[in-house]
Structures are given as C-alpha cells and as structure tokens.
Amino acid sequence: MTRKQRRLTLIGAGVGVLALAAALVLTALRDSIVFFNSPTEIAEKQIAPGTRVRLGGLVKPGSLERGEKLAVRFSVTDGNRDVRVAYTGLLPDLFREGQGVVAEGVIEPGGSFRADTVLAKHDERYMPKEVADALKKTGHWKEGEAAQAKAPGAPQGKAQ
Amino acid sequence: MIAEIGHYALVLALVLALVQAVVPMIGARIGDATLMNVAGATAGAQFAFVAASFAALTWCYVASDFSVINVYENSHSLMPLIYKFTSTWGNHEGSMLLWVLILALSGALVALFGTNLPATLRANVLGVQSWIAAAFILFVLGTSNPFLRLPQAPIEGRDLNPILQDLGLAVHPPLLYLGYVGFSISFAFAVAALIEGRIDAAWARWVRPWVLAAWMCLTVGIAMGSYWAYYELGWGGFWFWDPVENASLMPWIAGTALLHSAVVMEKRDALKVWTILLAVLTFSLSLLGTFLVRSGVLTSVHTFATDPTRGVFILLILVLFIGGGLTLFAWRAPLLKQGGIFAPISREGALVFNNLFLTTACLTVFVGTLYPLALEALTGEKISVGAPFFNLTFGPLFIPLMLAMPFGTLLAWKRGDLYGVAQRLIAAAAIAAVGIAVTFAATGGGPVLAPFGIGLGLWVIAGAITDLVERSGLFRQPSSVALRRAAGLPRSIWGTALAHSGIAILLIGIVAATAWGTEQIASVKPKETITLGDYQLTFDGALPRQGPNYRELVGRFTVRVGGNVIGVMEPSKRSFAARQTSTTEAALLTRGFGQIYLSLGDTSADGALAVRAYYKPLVLLIWLGAVAMFLGGALSLSDRRLRVGAPRPARKPALQPAE
Numbered sequence: 001m002t003r004k005q006r007r008l009t010l011i012g013a014g015v016g017v018l019a020l021a022a023a024l025v026l027t028a029l030r031d032s033i034v035f036f037n038s039p040t041e042i043a044e045k046q047i048a049p050g051t052r053v054r055l056g057g058l059v060k061p062g063s064l065e066r067g068e069k070l071a072v073r074f075s076v077t078d079g080n081r082d083v084r085v086a087y088t089g090l091l092p093d094l095f096r097e098g099q100g101v102v103a104e105g106v107i108e109p110g111g112s113f114r115a116d117t118v119l120a121k122h123d124e125r126y127m128p129k130e131v132a133d134a135l136k137k138t139g140h141w142k143e144g145e146a147a148q149a150k151a152p153g154a155p156q157g158k159a160q
Numbered sequence: 161m162i163a164e165i166g167h168y169a170l171v172l173a174l175v176l177a178l179v180q181a182v183v184p185m186i187g188a189r190i191g192d193a194t195l196m197n198v199a200g201a202t203a204g205a206q207f208a209f210v211a212a213s214f215a216a217l218t219w220c221y222v223a224s225d226f227s228v229i230n231v232y233e234n235s236h237s238l239m240p241l242i243y244k245f246t247s248t249w250g251n252h253e254g255s256m257l258l259w260v261l262i263l264a265l266s267g268a269l270v271a272l273f274g275t276n277l278p279a280t281l282r283a284n285v286l287g288v289q290s291w292i293a294a295a296f297i298l299f300v301l302g303t304s305n306p307f308l309r310l311p312q313a314p315i316e317g318r319d320l321n322p323i324l325q326d327l328g329l330a331v332h333p334p335l336l337y338l339g340y341v342g343f344s345i346s347f348a349f350a351v352a353a354l355i356e357g358r359i360d361a362a363w364a365r366w367v368r369p370w371v372l373a374a375w376m377c378l379t380v381g382i383a384m385g386s387y388w389a390y391y392e393l394g395w396g397g398f399w400f401w402d403p404v405e406n407a408s409l410m411p412w413i414a415g416t417a418l419l420h421s422a423v424v425m426e427k428r429d430a431l432k433v434w435t436i437l438l439a440v441l442t443f444s445l446s447l448l449g450t451f452l453v454r455s456g457v458l459t460s461v462h463t464f465a466t467d468p469t470r471g472v473f474i475l476l477i478l479v480l481f482i483g484g485g486l487t488l489f490a491w492r493a494p495l496l497k498q499g500g501i502f503a504p505i506s507r508e509g510a511l512v513f514n515n516l517f518l519t520t521a522c523l524t525v526f527v528g529t530l531y532p533l534a535l536e537a538l539t540g541e542k543i544s545v546g547a548p549f550f551n552l553t554f555g556p557l558f559i560p561l562m563l564a565m566p567f568g569t570l571l572a573w574k575r576g577d578l579y580g581v582a583q584r585l586i587a588a589a590a591i592a593a594v595g596i597a598v599t600f601a602a603t604g605g606g607p608v609l610a611p612f613g614i615g616l617g618l619w620v621i622a623g624a625i626t627d628l629v630e631r632s633g634l635f636r637q638p639s640s641v642a643l644r645r646a647a648g649l650p651r652s653i654w655g656t657a658l659a660h661s662g663i664a665i666l667l668i669g670i671v672a673a674t675a676w677g678t679e680q681i682a683s684v685k686p687k688e689t690i691t692l693g694d695y696q697l698t699f700d701g702a703l704p705r706q707g708p709n710y711r712e713l714v715g716r717f718t719v720r721v722g723g724n725v726i727g728v729m730e731p732s733k734r735s736f737a738a739r740q741t742s743t744t745e746a747a748l749l750t751r752g753f754g755q756i757y758l759s760l761g762d763t764s765a766d767g768a769l770a771v772r773a774y775y776k777p778l779v780l781l782i783w784l785g786a787v788a789m790f791l792g793g794a795l796s797l798s799d800r801r802l803r804v805g806a807p808r809p810a811r812k813p814a815l816q817p818a819e
Binding site for chain 2: 002003006009010013014017018020021024025027028029031032033034035036054066069070088089090091093094104
C-alpha cells in the first residue's frame with residue numbers, strides 16, 4: 001500500500017467517523033436539550049404541555065405546601081408572574097422560601113409545572129446565574145442580592 | 161509576616177520563571193551551553209520559591225491567621241486540623257497557587273530527570289514550561305493574590321464551604337492538577353520539537369513517561385472526584401455530565417489518545433505530526449478546563465468566586481498558549497518528516513482507529529459542553545445539555561472502541577492478520593456470550609441493553625487475558641515454560657492488559673449500578689421499615705450530636721437481610737453555624753462490590769424523617785476500574801525500557817558542551 005493510498009484510507013475513515021458523530025450530535029441536540037425560562041417567559045411563550053423546560057426564580061414566601069408521601073407544592077416567582085410547581089421527593093438542603101431555585105420538568109395541561117429535579121443554591125452567598133439573570137430582566141434584582149451573588153458557591157442539592 | 165514572605169517568594173519565583181523563559185531559549189538558538197544550562201538551576205529554584213510561597217499560605221491556614229483575607233473567608237478556628245490544612249486549596253486563590261506549585265514541580269522534575277535529553281531540546285522544553293509558569297504566577301499575583309491582608313484582623317473566620325470539609329478535598333484537587341498540569345510537559349515537548357523543527361522516535365520515548373504519569377493522575381483524580389460527589393452530594397449519582405466534569409474528561413480522553421499515538425511514534429516512527437498536534441490539544445483542553453471552572457462562566461461546586469478580570473486574564477492565557485501552539489504547529493509541522501508506512505489492518509491501524517474514535521468522542525463532549533455557552537452568547541437563549549445528550553453521543557462512540565480493543569493488542573505491527581486474530585479471540589467471544597446469557601437469565605428484567613454492556617466488559621477483559629496467554633504461550637507450551645515467559649514479559653504488556661481491564665471493570669460497574677439499582681424515597685417514623693430489594697432498613701430513631709464546628713441530626717438505621725442484622729447505618733444532616741448552611745452526610749454500607757446508600761431529607765412536623773435509600777449493585781467497580789487503570793499505568797511506567805531511557809541520537813558537533 002502506498003503512502004497516498006494509506007492517507008486516503010485514513011482520511012476516508014476519519015470523515016466517516018466524524019459524519020457519524022455529527023449525526024449523533026444533531027439528533028441528540030434536537031431531542032435532549034432543555035430551555036431555561038423564567039415564570040414570565042413561561043406565561044408569554046405558551047409552551048406546549050409536555051415540553052421539558054427548566055424554570056428558575058425565587059421560591060415565593062408562604063407558598064410551600066407539604067402533602068402526603070413527600071409531595072410538595074410551591075410557587076416560583078420572578079416578581080411579575082408565578083408558576084405553581086408540584087414535586088415529589090426530597091428537597092435539596094438549601095431549598096428555602098424566598099431563595100433562588102431551578103426546577104426541571106414538564107408543563108402540565110392545566111398550566112402547572114411538574115418538576116422531577118429541583119436544584120437549590122449551594123451556600124448563603126450564591127444565587128444560580130440563570131435565576132439572577134431572569135430577575136435582572138424583570139427588574140426585581142436588588143443590590144443586596146447582587147452583592148451576595150458576587151461570591152457564589154455552587155448549585156448543589158439536585159433532587160430527583 | 162509569614163504571608164508577606166510567601167508573597168515575596170512568589171514574586172521571586174516569577175522573576176526566575178521569566179529568566180528561565182528567555183535565557184535558555186536564546187542559548188539553544190545560538191548554541192551557547194552556558195545559557196542553556198541556566199534552565200536546570202532556575203527550574204529547581206523556581207520550584208523552591210513557589211513551594212516556600214505555598215508553605216507560607218498553608219501556615220496561615222493552619223495557624224488560623226484571620227488577618228489574611230483568604231484565610232478569613234475560607235477557614236474557621238474550630239475546624240479539624242486536616243481541613244484547615246486542605247482549605248489552603250479549597251478556594252480560588254489557594255487552588256491557583258496549588259496549580260502553580262504543581263507546574264513548578266513538573267518543571268523541576270523535567271530538569272532533574274531530563275539530563276539525558278539533547279541540550280537544546282531540554283533548554284527549549286524548560287523554556288516553554290516556564291512561559292506557562294510565568295503566565296500563571298502573574299495571574300495569581302495580579303488577580304488572585306491569596307496573601308492580601310485585612311486592616312483589622314477579625315476574631316473568627318467565615319468557615320470553609322461545608323461541602324468541602326471532607327477528605328476528598330485532600331486528594332481530588334492535587335491529583336487532578338497533577339494530571340492537568342502534567343500535560344503541560346508534553347505540550348512543552350511538542351512546542352520545543354516544533355521550534356527545533358526536528359522530531360524522531362526518541363522524542364516519543366522521552367515524552368511517553370510524562371504523558372503516562374499525567375494520565376494516571378488525571379484518571380484517579382477524576383475517579384476520586386466522582387466518588388466524592390457520589391457520597392457527599394447526597395443523591396447517589398457518580399457522574400452528572402456537568403460541564404465542570406466534562407472539563408476534566410476532555411483532557412483525559414485526549415490524553416488517552418496521546419498515550420496511544422505516542423506508542424506508534426515510538427515503535428514505528430509514524431503519526432508524528434498527529435502526535436504533536438494531540439500533545440498541543442491535550443494541554444489546550446486542560447487550559448480550557450481551568451478557564452471554564454475558574455472564570456465563573458459556569459457555576460458549580462467548583463466555582464469559588466467570579467471576578468470578570470480573572471476570566472479575561474485566563475482567557476488571555478488560553479488564547480496565547482492555544483493560539484500560539486496551534487499557529488506554531490501550522491507553520492512548522494510541514495517541516496516534520498513523515499515516518500513509516502503501515503497497512504490499515506495492523507497494530508498501527510488499530511491505534512489510529514483508537515485515536516479516531518477517542519478524538520471524535522472528545523469532540524462530542526466539547527460540543528455538548530460549549531454549545532450552551534455559545535448559544536447564550538450569540539442569541540441569549542438559555543439551554544441546558546444534560547445526560548441524555550452525552551449518553552446518546554458518547555456511548556455509541558465508545559462501543560466500537562471497546563469492541564476493537566482486544567483486536568488492537570493482538571494485531572502485529574505493520575501488517576496484521578485479522579482472521580488469525582479473530583480465531584484467537586474465539587474464547588474471549590464465547591466468554592462474553594456466556595456472560596450475556598447468564599446476565600439475562602439472572603436478572604430477568606431491567607434494560608435490554610444492560611446484559612450486552614456486561615458482555616462488552618467481559619469481552620475486553622477476556623481479550624486482555626488472551627493477549628497475555630498468547631504472549632506467554634500458555635496451553636501451547638509446558639506450563640513451567642509459559643510461566644517463565646509470562647514473568648519475563650515486559651511490564652508494559654502487563655500494564656496494558658491491566659489498564660484495558662480497568663476500563664472494562666468500570667463499564668461493568670456503570671452498567672450494573674444504573675440498570676439494576678433500586679431506589680426508595682420514603683418518609684419514616686421510628687420503628688418503621690423500608691424494603692430495598694433483599695434488604696430491610698429499620699429506622700431506630702434520630703438523635704442530635706455535636707461536632708467540632710457543626711451540629712448534626714443522626715438517623716440510626718438497622719439493616720437486615722431475612723431477619724439477620726448485617727449492619728447499622730447512620731446518615732446525618734449537619735448544620736454549620738458560621739455559614740448557616742447544612743449538608744447531607746450519606747451513610748454507605750458495602751456488600752461485596754455493591755453498596756447500600758442512605759441520605760436524609762427534611763424532618764416533617766409529625767416527626768417523620770424523609771429518607772432516600774438506594775441499593776447499587778457492583779457500584780464500587782466504577783472506581784476500582786479507575787484504580788486498575790492507574791495501576792496498569794504504573795506497571796507500564798516501571799518498565800525497564802522507560803527507566804533506562806532512549807539512546808541519544810548523534811548530536812551535531814556544534815552543539816557539544818563547551819567544556
């Protein structure tokens with residue numbers, strides 16, 4: 001086999017594998033990415049029920065209700081709109097009313113949100129970046145929070 | 161005073177790094193041996209000064225000197241001594257200082273062990289290494305100085321993030337950095353080779369031990385991080401495809417590819433340009449990982465603080481070294497002579513196959529990690545790319561890789577006999593098939609693909625054993641002869657077999673833990689029992705306890721199998737007053753290679769305790785597999801061939817030392 005043939009074989013194999021990878025990446029990107037939305041965006045975009053989304057905002061004070069068998073309901077707010085979230089399972093360590101939270105799940109036909117994952121902030125100085133941005137957009141970002149968010153820790157406590 | 165000494169030592173180290181970055185390279189250019197030899201001395205001194213600086217910071221932590229801002233923000237006088245010690249790098253500034261320390265250490269090691277290198281190559285390698293060191297020391301001094309003081313010393317510190325108050329912090333970051341930074345050596349070698357415009361098989365032989373050592377550290381570093389996240393974060397997962405994890409996985413994949421392509425270069429003098437490119441890319445991915453984690457573009461457990469100037473500075477370092485490296489490559493690579501020819505079906509061909517799939521897998525991880533960032537920067541749309549994406553792209557690319565692995569080690573160099581190899585692998589295939597059938601019969605449920613995953617793992621292990629059997633001549637020769645031959649095999653052969661088995665063990669662990677694990681989320685009152693597969697977990701009650709710098713609520717569970725008590729588990733929830741945060745301490749009970757995992761949730765008003773309980777069969781194999789890979793690497797590293805070093809190619813008379 002000459003050098004030229006060898007090079008062609010190599011290039012052919014390389015292009016083949018890359019094409020395979022590109023196909024995999026494109027299919028996976030179409031099916032498995034999740035968009036992030038604030039409560040206002042959820043209300044305005046009229047997202048079809050059953051679509052997976054990430055919802056971020058603050059847990060509305062006084063909205064947390066505990067039901068039977070670890071079922072919980074709470075509202076996520078960005079100051080303009082609220083979205084009611086239903087979740088069953090253990091809430092992360094740092095889940096608190098009035099604090100930032102990110103929930104992942106689907107929107108149900110009634111307009112409520114069924115979460116299967118809840119992420120809370122990671123220490124007292126941290127605010128999830130997505131939540132901070134969403135709050136800034138609606139003008140509900142307070143300077144005190146901005147100072148706190150300067151030294152973020154991490155979103156921990158993923159609950160599934 | 162100690163903090164100022166540390167600061168000053170770091171400034172001196174910067175000066176030394178700058179000297180080392182310039183003088184030896186000029187020496188190599190004009191052929192002046194005295195100038196070239198400066199590198200050896202400065203590399204040692206640079207390490208000594210950075211070590212002094214690091215020791216000073218450690219002293220500030222151990223002595224709880226809260227007048228130093230960094231210590232005040234990340235330490236507490238009541239913390240156990242070991243955490244005071246490890247919190248030195250449990251924050252942004254300190255961890256960058258650790259990075260610089262390891263960088264200086266690798267430079268010093270090259271100077272120490274590189275005495276058999278040609279003088280110009282050694283000078284250039286140490287010079288390039290020092291460019292990196294200078295950039296990062298400047299970064300620490302300019303934007304992340306850990307030695308800054310407060311005008312008035314507070315009485316008490318703000319405590320270390322409770323998540324980090326764990327032994328994992330003592331092990332995971334140093335090992336990971338040894339891996340990340342270790343690849344700077346292969347980068348320096350690659351750039352030095354490009355500068356000289358000359359490269360040969362000896363180059364690969366010099367670089368290989370460094371690549372191997374860095375790869376070993378990165379392997380266990382990632383595995384340790386995974387185990388730490390598994391038991392500390394309380395939701396029982398071992399890998400989340402979190403961007404920060406991907407940031408460490410990418411250099412690992414590229415490093416694995418580099419390890420294999422360097423073999424081809426060493427043995428057959430082929431794939432030279434590709435190996436150089438991989439060496440540049442691997443370190444580029446390490447830098448990218450540092451940028452992603454340290455700049456605050458991503459928020460995660462690893463993000464200690466965001467400060468825009470830091471992000472910009474690291475981005476500059478990134479652009480300088482990746483851009484510089486690739487430009488130099490584009491300019492100089494055409495000068496490098498191509499090496500040996502080989503048929504597609506050959507050991508070389510198999511290693512090219514390995515490289516092709518590894519780099520493509522690395523590329524998909526790269527896309528999945530950076531696509532959300534790029535999309536947000538371009539359109540403002542926020543998305544998250546999670547586990548489903550990576551399972552769909554990374555998985556299919558790793559399957560052919562593992563299928564081909566046993567063929568690769570059995571094929572001959574230059575021109576292999578695929579049919580002959582397939583015949584020799586019949587036994588391995590049979591073992592895999594039996595494994596699949598037995599798994600199917602034994603589990604009777606779960607995902608359909610899972611038994612095939614187990615089969616794939618068994619195939620690779622059996623293939624690795626086949627390789628050893630073939631080489632030692634077992635079953636063909638009298639066993640005494642075969643044993644003698646097996647003992648006489650190069651250690652790198654044993655290392656390869658062990659490392660390949662390691663990845664297979666890891667695969668079996670992942671498949672078993674995800675496919676046949678059971679999970680229970682329940683709310684229990686005292687004397688109530690949770691059933692988890694064959695195990696009954698009875699909640700005996702909860703009691704408060706006082707730790708050194710926290711209070712905890714401990715839930716006590718008795719674990720039984722068919723009425724027999726096999727153990728007691730005590731998961732807890734800790735509250736740390738200084739940061740007003742709490743952490744979940746999971747309890748683990750090991751049964752064979754499987755584990756029962758318990759973590760606590762909230763206590764409800766009626767006194768019931770929320771619990772999450774998992775049984776994860778064979779889960780320990782995931783990390784034991786990584787340990788096997790490490791040991792395989794270590795065996796290979798101890799091979800005589802690498803210790804003795806390569807013969808020196810004849811040097812030009814002009815480059816002879818002056819004396």
